[in-house]
Amino acid sequence: MGEDTRRGPVTGRMWVTLIAIGLVASAIGIALGLSLRWFPAQGSTIAHKIDTFWDVLIIVSVPIFVGVVTMVLFSIWRWRQRPGEELLDGPPIHGNTKLEVVWTTIPTIIIAGLCAYATVLLLDIQNAPAKGTRVINVTGQQFAWTFSTVENGKKIQTNELYVPVGEPINFKVRSLDVIHDFWVPEWRLKVDAVPGITTGYALTPSKVGNYQVVCAELCGLGHAFMRANVHVLPAAKYAAWVQKVTTPVGAAAVGAASNGSASVDTIGKQLFVAGNPSTGTLACGTCHTMKAAGTSSATGPNLDKFVAQDPASAIREMIVNPNKEIATGFAKGVMPVNIGKTLNKQQIDALTAYIYKSVHRR
Amino acid sequence: MAAKLTSPGWYRALLYTVVGIAFTLGMSAGLRAIFNLDPVYSWQSWVTIALLMTPLFFLAGIGCFDYWWRWARGRKVVDDHADHGAHSWRDYFKVNTDHKVIGIQYICVSFFFMFVGGLMAMLVRAELAQPGRQFVDANTYNGLFSIHATLLIFLFVIPVFAGIANYVLPLMIGAPDMAFPRLNALSFWMLPLAGIMMLLSFLAPGGSFAAGWTAYAPLSVHQPMGATFFTVAVQFAGASSIATALNFLVTIITMRAPGMTFFRMPLLVWANFSTSLLVVIATPFIAASQFMVLLDRALGFNFFNPAGGGDVLMYQHVFWFYSHPAVYIMMLPGFGIISEVLATRARKPIFGYRMMAFSLLAIVVLGFTVWAHHMFVSGMQNWIRIPMMITTAIIAIPTGIKIFSWVATLWRGVLKMDTPMLWAVGFITMFTLGGISGVMLAMVPLDIHVSDTYFIVAHIHYVLFGGSMFTIFAGIYFWFPKMTGRMYNERLGKLHFWLTFVFFNLTFAPMHLIGVQGMPRRVYDYAQEFATWNLIISLSSFVLGLSSLIFLYNMIASWRGGTRAVANPWRSLTIEWQVSSPPPIFNFDAIPSVVGGPYEYGVPGAVHAVFKGAEVPSPVPAGAETSPTPATEH
Amino acid sequence: MEAAAIPAAVAHDDHHHGPPIANRSSKVEPEVLGILLFIISELMLFGAFFAAYFFIRVVAKTDWPPHGALPVEVAATNAVILLSSSLTMHWTDVSAKRGNTYAMRVGIVTTFLLGSTFLFIQINEYLSLGFNPTTNASASIFFGLTGLHGAHVVIGLLLLFMSAVRIFKGKVGPDHHKGLEVPGIYWHFVDAMWIIVFTTIYVL
Numbered sequence A: 001m002g003e004d005t006r007r008g009p010v011t012g013r014m015w016v017t018l019i020a021i022g023l024v025a026s027a028i029g030i031a032l033g034l035s036l037r038w039f040p041a042q043g044s045t046i047a048h049k050i051d052t053f054w055d056v057l058i059i060v061s062v063p064i065f066v067g068v069v070t071m072v073l074f075s076i077w078r079w080r081q082r083p084g085e086e087l088l089d090g091p092p093i094h095g096n097t098k099l100e101v102v103w104t105t106i107p108t109i110i111i112a113g114l115c116a117y118a119t120v121l122l123l124d125i126q127n128a129p130a131k132g133t134r135v136i137n138v139t140g141q142q143f144a145w146t147f148s149t150v151e152n153g154k155k156i157q158t159n160e161l162y163v164p165v166g167e168p169i170n171f172k173v174r175s176l177d178v179i180h181d182f183w184v185p186e187w188r189l190k191v192d193a194v195p196g197i198t199t200g201y202a203l204t205p206s207k208v209g210n211y212q213v214v215c216a217e218l219c220g221l222g223h224a225f226m227r228a229n230v231h232v233l234p235a236a237k238y239a240a241w242v243q244k245v246t247t248p249v250g251a252a253a254v255g256a257a258s259n260g261s262a263s264v265d266t267i268g269k270q271l272f273v274a275g276n277p278s279t280g281t282l283a284c285g286t287c288h289t290m291k292a293a294g295t296s297s298a299t300g301p302n303l304d305k306f307v308a309q310d311p312a313s314a315i316r317e318m319i320v321n322p323n324k325e326i327a328t329g330f331a332k333g334v335m336p337v338n339i340g341k342t343l344n345k346q347q348i349d350a351l352t353a354y355i356y357k358s359v360h361r362r
Numbered sequence B: 001m002a003a004k005l006t007s008p009g010w011y012r013a014l015l016y017t018v019v020g021i022a023f024t025l026g027m028s029a030g031l032r033a034i035f036n037l038d039p040v041y042s043w044q045s046w047v048t049i050a051l052l053m054t055p056l057f058f059l060a061g062i063g064c065f066d067y068w069w070r071w072a073r074g075r076k077v078v079d080d081h082a083d084h085g086a087h088s089w090r091d092y093f094k095v096n097t098d099h100k101v102i103g104i105q106y107i108c109v110s111f112f113f114m115f116v117g118g119l120m121a122m123l124v125r126a127e128l129a130q131p132g133r134q135f136v137d138a139n140t141y142n143g144l145f146s147i148h149a150t151l152l153i154f155l156f157v158i159p160v161f162a163g164i165a166n167y168v169l170p171l172m173i174g175a176p177d178m179a180f181p182r183l184n185a186l187s188f189w190m191l192p193l194a195g196i197m198m199l200l201s202f203l204a205p206g207g208s209f210a211a212g213w214t215a216y217a218p219l220s221v222h223q224p225m226g227a228t229f230f231t232v233a234v235q236f237a238g239a240s241s242i243a244t245a246l247n248f249l250v251t252i253i254t255m256r257a258p259g260m261t262f263f264r265m266p267l268l269v270w271a272n273f274s275t276s277l278l279v280v281i282a283t284p285f286i287a288a289s290q291f292m293v294l295l296d297r298a299l300g301f302n303f304f305n306p307a308g309g310g311d312v313l314m315y316q317h318v319f320w321f322y323s324h325p326a327v328y329i330m331m332l333p334g335f336g337i338i339s340e341v342l343a344t345r346a347r348k349p350i351f352g353y354r355m356m357a358f359s360l361l362a363i364v365v366l367g368f369t370v371w372a373h374h375m376f377v378s379g380m381q382n383w384i385r386i387p388m389m390i391t392t393a394i395i396a397i398p399t400g401i402k403i404f405s406w407v408a409t410l411w412r413g414v415l416k417m418d419t420p421m422l423w424a425v426g427f428i429t430m431f432t433l434g435g436i437s438g439v440m441l442a443m444v445p446l447d448i449h450v451s452d453t454y455f456i457v458a459h460i461h462y463v464l465f466g467g468s469m470f471t472i473f474a475g476i477y478f479w480f481p482k483m484t485g486r487m488y489n490e491r492l493g494k495l496h497f498w499l500t501f502v503f504f505n506l507t508f509a510p511m512h513l514i515g516v517q518g519m520p521r522r523v524y525d526y527a528q529e530f531a532t533w534n535l536i537i538s539l540s541s542f543v544l545g546l547s548s549l550i551f552l553y554n555m556i557a558s559w560r561g562g563t564r565a566v567a568n569p570w571r572s573l574t575i576e577w578q579v580s581s582p583p584p585i586f587n588f589d590a591i592p593s594v595v596g597g598p599y600e601y602g603v604p605g606a607v608h609a610v611f612k613g614a615e616v617p618s619p620v621p622a623g624a625e626t627s628p629t630p631a632t633e634h
Numbered sequence C: 001m002e003a004a005a006i007p008a009a010v011a012h013d014d015h016h017h018g019p020p021i022a023n024r025s026s027k028v029e030p031e032v033l034g035i036l037l038f039i040i041s042e043l044m045l046f047g048a049f050f051a052a053y054f055f056i057r058v059v060a061k062t063d064w065p066p067h068g069a070l071p072v073e074v075a076a077t078n079a080v081i082l083l084s085s086s087l088t089m090h091w092t093d094v095s096a097k098r099g100n101t102y103a104m105r106v107g108i109v110t111t112f113l114l115g116s117t118f119l120f121i122q123i124n125e126y127l128s129l130g131f132n133p134t135t136n137a138s139a140s141i142f143f144g145l146t147g148l149h150g151a152h153v154v155i156g157l158l159l160l161f162m163s164a165v166r167i168f169k170g171k172v173g174p175d176h177h178k179g180l181e182v183p184g185i186y187w188h189f190v191d192a193m194w195i196i197v198f199t200t201i202y203v204l
């Protein structure tokens, strides 16, 4: 290419080629962007709306990026300084009002469009729940979740979340200590659990399955492990679950511990699996695996292995004084230190005995 | 020895520090004893007092206050310029009032903290290479990413820009120095103290500060001692930053050369003017937020204690009212650098100069109206979200104007694709990506899903690494000849760029994906499904880390033995290039007069500034400059 | 088309003289502009504490006043004291510009004493309030705002003290009064700030 033509204005043909390249590259970029599996499964009725919004954002964004890159690369290819041009200057173009108006107006229109779309979508997904919607209270504390709801006039409190599919649920989110964040990625919504106030959102789970609550706000040492299982059940199974947990074995047993009427074994197991909601004691099984109790979390050490050789006194010490000795591979300060204080002596004895018996079963 | 202990310097600084700690602690114990309280109270309070007071004694000892102290006592003060300019490398370790020395001090110290903070990022990535625990425990991990962010924000990006501007800005506007040279020195010396305090928090009982750089209350209130180190260090970094900004503003407003109207100022000056406005107005808010945390921690105040009627969300409002503008504090000076580099290396005037300046001011104003976009899922009142989304999205318009104008500046230029230019062009493309993900994040429905995920991590690294960091590299390479009087190694510079560019993208682009897929940020363990991407990210990040060593080698080797730089190797029009490299100790013999715009490339005979004593510029044939300006030796 | 390249000899002849006198591109004195910018920063610092006050009192609806009634009369007296100190400060400033040494000396001492009286009354008020910062969040922000202001009074008094020293050493006169003028501006700011703090804390 001769010196003059190369430094001269861009020809019409060149513009056509340039635009064609931009269009093709944009098309490829959009196709690539849309074909990636970005989101986890669509687990709530609003999930597909947010996923569609994302697709729109990709379609709008890719051409902008491709446009900038194309212009930059074209400029470099065509006008880079070649040997012998060391002392050459470009033309003194100071600006072009028309062009500046164009590249102010077009982004303004795009932004306005996106904001309108987002506003409509936001008003749609944050619709106030209808009266009488099932309420689930979600409480975060370092580093576990507690869920409570009322079914058939009875309070149910668990460390795993059970919800029926296809029914709207109003989550009321609170925190006992620092800020946490209640997020089930498959449902697409999240909100902080803020000490002192109640936050929340309403949604309708649309897909049966097992998911996880992921804490999305840094809350301390155990933040990465602050997960809870979510079980979205078909209506019949949910009813069966409600039936099972409202049968007055558990709660009564724990309450009865002070009278010494329930068997020590029942109390121990109940504490291990469900904790003691009235005083805020977390269930051991939320974090620890123990075959006999049927729990399987890996947040804390596996008790079947870790305490299998220990005497009951040592187990008791670990419950009351969890930071004294830390299993290799686990962090100090993750296990709540309040267990010894929120349980009475009989309850601690029962729990210790239950764990001791369970891991020494063989 | 006695003389060394009484005159400004490191010995006296050490003495004052030791005496100062003893004095303040003795004082607090004594006062408590007088009021019949347990004199010791708690070791935490002792550490807090020592953290607050020690830096002041150190600063007094090293000599930051000597002049003012003499003045305050009504003594005669003469400015003999004894502490102006560096005559040997030792002078860089003393209190110096020369803006060029302070600029280099700033740059070197902030790059030191960049390497330390970068090393922490390497450890973070090593831990995340595989699910489960690898090298560090949760406490150390939380500390590593917290201090990584804190160092790179408060001890690197913000001050390194202040350093570059310190060096070139007075030269650019034809001023002999900054308006308040001693305040300038004080601002610098507060910085390493803040940085060291952050690092020392690793030694604090209970581990380092580990609540993230955002230090959300009440987590930061409940944390062990390490958090106090952060809370106090931020005060010093903030004070340093406010003092510098004030200095820049006064310098720009009152000390421009004759003829240097606002619309003849180079865009770097405009950028630092805008940034300084942001700093002066916004930074007190982070100071206040950390004061409140400190009061809650140390004296049992109830600002963030809901049981006592405190408001937890208030912390976030106050914090982000600073920290959103802070992202522009970390970006606008970079915009300025890019404009300088592009105009010079493309040999063309900046396209739409006035719009470039106005869009900076627009960003300053809009920057104060968007803070709550960091709080879309914080549980604040829902109605705030839509106005904040709209103002946030609007910022894309002035930012877009800047990007398009830079591209238009390239158009039909004569593009010299050397190292500074590569960084500048790399910046334009990468920052566009960061800007796009920024608009996506402004969209509330999407932000609800991706906030606090790796999508955020990807976005901030595209704007702060692909954005700010690239502009810093562009600026450092661009002004290296001016600052050191030596040329850097071009081949190593290009190698550095390409390695960084490729592995930067391999490191951070996949984070967009795993973020949307559901990987939360600030976790030291993650679900198995993210394992492959995290391994790729970690491996890429190690190469990215290594590539910075090429830069380090290039800088050190070129400073020591690079070829001598001529006064104006880039054939630039702006004033800093019209003096020798490095510039004379007092910048100019006589203040130059400005007679035209700063970027009139391609206009025959155009001149930006004329010097008295220099020959009247005749329309020199392009290239007269290559007749070697005598290499200057200092 | 290059800028006038400064001949190296011209640019390089240093070490033997000081810097060239900077061009003054604005009518505003650098020192005055500096203190005004610093005051903007200070205003924002107060602004952050007022934001905290707003969130605690209005958004979180924490009880106000923190405990019993606040001693409005005491605070109002204090406002009068500070305002009159602003007047004496102004008088000092004017006297300095006129070269009236005696008035200047009386003025600065009066201003200083009025400021100290304010501080004395404020501390006494603290001791007799019947609550302390740990009582509740309202008490925290009460002490936060008044304490922040008190700290500024202390800084202002330190600056006034320096001015006083310089005045009594004869360093301030019609031609060089920057060392009085700049602390003076700061002192007016501290006084004006009290009116705002007083209104929000005690009156509203």
Ligand SMILES: [Cu+2]
Pocket (backbone or CB within 6 Å): A180, A181, A215, A216, A217, A218, A219, A220, A222, A223, A224, A226
């Ligand atoms: Cu968490």
Ligand SMILES: [Cu+2]
Pocket (backbone or CB within 6 Å): B323, B324, B325, B327, B370, B371, B373, B374
């Ligand atoms: Cu922001």
